[in-house]
Amino acid sequence: MSGTVIRRIVIVGGGTAGWMAAAALAALVKRPDLSIRLVESEEIGTVGVGEATIPHIRSFNQRLGLDEDVFMARTQATFKLGIEFRDWGRLGDSYIHPFGAYGRSIDRVGFHHHWLRLRRSGAAADIHDYSLPVVAARMGRFTRPETDPRSLLSTFSYAFQFDAGLYAAYLREYAEARGVVRTEGRVTEVEQHPDSGHIRAVTLDRGDRIEGDLFIDCSGFRGLLIEGALKAGYEDWTQWLPCDRAVAVPCDTVEASIPYTRATALEAGWSWRIPLQHRVGNGYVYSSAFLSDDQAVERLMGRLEGPARAEPRMLRFTTGRRRRQWLGNCVAIGLSSGFLEPLESTSIHLIQAAITNLVELFPDTGFDPADADEFNRVMDLEYDRIRDFLVLHYNATQRDDTPFWDHCRTMAVPDSLAEKMALFRERGVVARYRDGLFLEPSWLAVYFGQRMEPDAWDPLSDRAPDAALADTLETLRTSIQRAAAAMPSHEAFVRACCAAGGHA
Template sequence: MAQPIKNIVIIGGGTAGWMTAASLAKYVNQHATITLIESSDIATVGVGEATIPNIVQFNHNLGIDEVELIKATQATFKLGIQFENWTKTGGSFFHPFADYGLRIDNVDFHHYLQHANQLGGKHQLDEFSFACQLAQRGCFAQPHTHPSSPLADYAYAYHFDAGLYADFLKKFSKNLGVKHVIGTVEDVSLTADTGFIDYVTLTCGSQYHGDLFIDCSGFEGLLIEKALNTGYEDWSQWLLCDTAIAVQTTSTSEPDPFTRSIAQTAGWQWHIPLQHRTGNGYIFSRRHQSEEEAKALLLANIQGTPITTPRTIRFNPGRRKQIWNKNCIAIGLSSGFLEPLESTSISLIQTAIAKLLSFFPDMSFNPADIAEVNRLHNSELEQIRDFLIMHYTLTDKNDSPFWLDYQNIALPDGLSHKIALFKSRGHIAMYDNESFEPSSWLTFYRGYGITPKRIDPRAQAVPADVLQQRLMQMKQSIATAAQGALSHQAFISQHCLAEKE
């Protein structure tokens, strides 16, 4: 009979550590002791102030009340991301957490839209997305469980204070029995026969033995890399940005229900509105701009008064070669890092936790289980990587050496194939373990002005007058629903305004 895991040790707190602790406490606490060790000397990076929709289900599965969470974390709602100045001509386009229009006779909607415009129509893609129309009006409405029209089926996420979210989950986890230890790991001891982690020793001399170790130690990779020498796969040949400068400011206006991503000289700037402040930052390439120049650019392009000192975070884009090695699994920054262009940091924490729970080991640590988790994780990161690369390489923006260098990057084969298929016939290819839906890829194809040479002949077979009538009905239905929504600030004030301290 398989011997169960009895003792789990998590190294590192922050968002990754406490999300992991909360999940394990919820699902396996009755079978194992869970200890989280975090150092008071090491500041957390605090990534993930903007999220994607799976965070809503994650909290729901834990049994967390949404309104309570929003109040505790000073959260606002997020319908998607507005991309500004990402093309040669400037302007903006919106990436929503929603589809566009409806499939007709099993043919994707964008084929009909292109055909209608070829016939003289002047339809815009975002007119057929309820989330886009809400965002344009600065409004928010929670999706109905059973929407009257499939056009109103969309998702949402949050902007929240990552530190407050970690504190919230810390209380949640400790209430479920997680042991919390403050201390710094000084040494990691491996077993002589298997090379598994046996115990960690803190600077105070205390030792903590474990059957399963979770590395949430951040970029350092204290267990997965420093102790187990797992190795790292560098992706900087595709993702040029390697530094972030972050600063918080006072709010100067009502919060938008979306994140802003603003293209700059050597990267892009984020703007994340919370209830009590605004998060700002600049992700850039040190090969193309000095830290001093980047900091000056950021401070010259923020609104509000800085309330923190600008903080620099250097990173190496890529992934650990294995997320799971022996009896250690890396979650969060210890497993690798992809710039937060699409707010995937917390999502990757969630999916790593989900894989751990799906393949939760016993003391045999079956190699097939470990191999499958590594395969799934690596595939997932490759698909996100390609989605991010596409943001930079499809644009015609060429006003600095940074953007010009992206024009000459050799694309990964899978990404090159995807783009070629869309340009040829409007087909949006999807691979296993994709984090983003076809509508997300369509957003950028159309946002960058790319239209296929051919479309599905079934779309062309629809009579012009019938097609135009259907499109106008869709457009009017969406506009009418959006007009009845509350402003984002009004929704927060009525339902989940954080209490003033």
Template sequence: MSTNPSVLSTQPVKKVVIAGGGTAGWMTAALLKKVLGKQVDVELVESEDIGIVGVGEATIPPIQVFNQYLGIDEKVFLKETNGTIKLAIKFENWRVKGDSYFHTFGAPGTNMGFCSFQHYFLRAQQAGLTESLWDFDLNYLACKEGKVGKINNPNPIFEMQYAYHFDSALYGQFLRRFSEKLGVKRTEGMIDKIDTDTTTGFIKELTLKNGTKVKGDLFVDCTGFRGLLTKQTLGTEFEDWSHLLPANSALAVPTKRFETTLPYTRSIAHHVGWQWRIPLTHRNGNGIVYSNDFMSDDEAEATLMGNLDSEALDTPRKISFTTGRTDKQWNKNVISIGLASGFLEPLESTSIHLIQSGIVRLLKMFPNEGIFQSTIDTYNAESKQEFETIRDFIVLHYHLTERTDSDFWNYMRNMDIPDRLKNKMAIFADSAAIFNDNNDIFRDASWLQVMMGQGSKPTDFHPAAKVPSNEDLLKTMHNLLRTKQQPLGHLTAHDQYLAQ
């Protein structure tokens, strides 16, 4: 018997059972098996009678690292998932109707020494600079020309990060084949009954409708919004964030692809909610995200269908959700990953990233000879912080707006927001400074673009930006603008790149 008060179980973890075979389930299966090899058996249970969520997804750059861990070749990945390159999101109508800005994966400007680029940029504007912040961003310049590519120059001034748009259902199927080759066992069947240990409360076994029993030491709940293991069986509480992000509905519809594939996602705000356009190689993903408290389904459908750029290939599919997260992402011997762990609307394309970071966190803390409360608490604290920083970043887009044209925008503009976000917006507005929290996946450059794009105008900047003379500063800025243009000639039109 262990004397460590933190120990919950001394049973070695030799078998992991993953419930659910959507993107979350198969991403988890693939990486656990790849890293843990023969040390741990991995079995995934899924039911073909229950569909998966898959609407044509946009991602953020760390997805590249996930594929690299697995050793997946980028060309194969793009082909298998009908994927395209994403350099940015274009936000349209968010500050006011008719206005737009980009949130790119690049970084406007360059490292200027002691203080960040925006301080020099603001000072240069006072000195007569007419170019925008985004003119200093290579990703933005490439978006304007519809070009993509890899820049083989280690100078960070030429950094051009990218992610992908892809069909996550196809990604799941691809990872299924990949995982099965590695030795993951797939069991088809509907989970009907879940047994827990009467002493520890741990889940012991799943029973499928056909009577098959699946035992495990550790369970990963990837059953989507229903959270069959964590919410329905262990009773894990759900933290509801609808007061900050009231959207609770989406309608998704595929449309014909365009002749020219954009290298960015479009996010178009409407009088209530917003619409996404995600270019894939075989079709476009489209959808509207809205709150039923402010707009009916019929009105949402009319808004979506009236704002499509190409022919609809189906009728819209409704998906209902509640924004928030389970308060214990790891509860007893169950870790929830994917939609089972919580949901934040796809405004900044973060759900698949949260799947990835959940899996990586689990692997870093993977139990060996037993499960400890200390591990669970650390896992939960880190994931809470990560979810909250993403939530705040999404709230920023809605709250920092000048739109007054509906009850919805008036609510979003006037609602009370978390202190962390309040402080972040205030310090930027007062002094142009940006301070990031640990576990915030969005870097300063992201916060900068969205705060400036949504209309924040800092009233001051760092005194170091006043050191160069007006003339020297403008010269530096104009040199930088020219330098940022240099790689454009080496990039390729997006469709040509994909065809290659």
């Protein structure tokens, strides 16, 4: 330890990232001599979107000790078993990327190899019929998973669809109750140490000057500290992920809420549909090189299933990531660290990953560069791996009905993705890695869902006799059908355990 303990943390920004960071730091690193201050500007506001999550958020909430039913009631949340992708491989296609497995290994050979083999002889059903979360989602059913690994009900996980503004407000209450001090105001000046370049203080429009040891930049796309002051630099990934705009609008709910998000491929991007308890969130993520803003608004409004609840909100972004997310005594968390479009609902996860890494590598005032290097290495991997997975959705398509899809189908992909796709095409192998999101079932969902076919399967699958294998798969398929049909409807489950207004 080359410095002294950190006594003053200053968080700039009070969106989802700012309040998640404040709540977690208050719960996990707070000491009596540590002050945490959060500065935010109501006049600037937050990005105001971000409703779908992945299962990791549950461990974040658990670490904070939040009661799940109360959290859901407070944020108008619904459960999420996966994402339905419509029209991605070809117009008319639909598949669900589930939070869960496909079948189970047989004789230590991955399920999908057996499935590939049987399917050639016409003895296997659709691969999605062997996934409990897919079948339950399609039936509109939900129950919480079981922990006994022998139970079929242990083969899936779940996440939430919620109002991110209400989540931030809920975490604000939590953080303030643990001593975080919020200051309203707009940061107009960032003062740096003349030698080290470290941030020394921020000044607000009303003249207050706030000093700190560690600064957390949660100021959103503008990256007020990390870019505005420290010039960390930005890696632009538009050549692989061409969408650069979105229009978002909530509408009334007109049907029972379903336990999954929907992402429909449109002519120049894709639209999301996220059902919450009190409304449905909708948006169109598109490429301005292929569609005008007016066309995007018209298309989105024409797709709404119920009356709009607000004016459409326009957003612009550049997909990519900051070259350094931790620089000196400043750590960028949230949109200030980079942006990957919400196709797989990963932004809130990236906030959580950054917070977890910061807590693990929590520095002292010496700010050993080794901590920052390790943080940046892990966060870069997180970003790179999500990027590759997202690019796969665009590139693995047979659509040729618009110039946008012609571009996506024929574009060069990152080498790291090209290698993964080649490996899968050769013999159905899914590349494994240690750090970062998306395990084998996720890659399989998109590969098979978007019609990528391997040339062969693992030859070890050939040891199992055809008839016995066919029986095993059929028993599994029918057990999954029965287990899903026995679950309550998603709507009834939410009403019973976590309806908004039902918890104090």
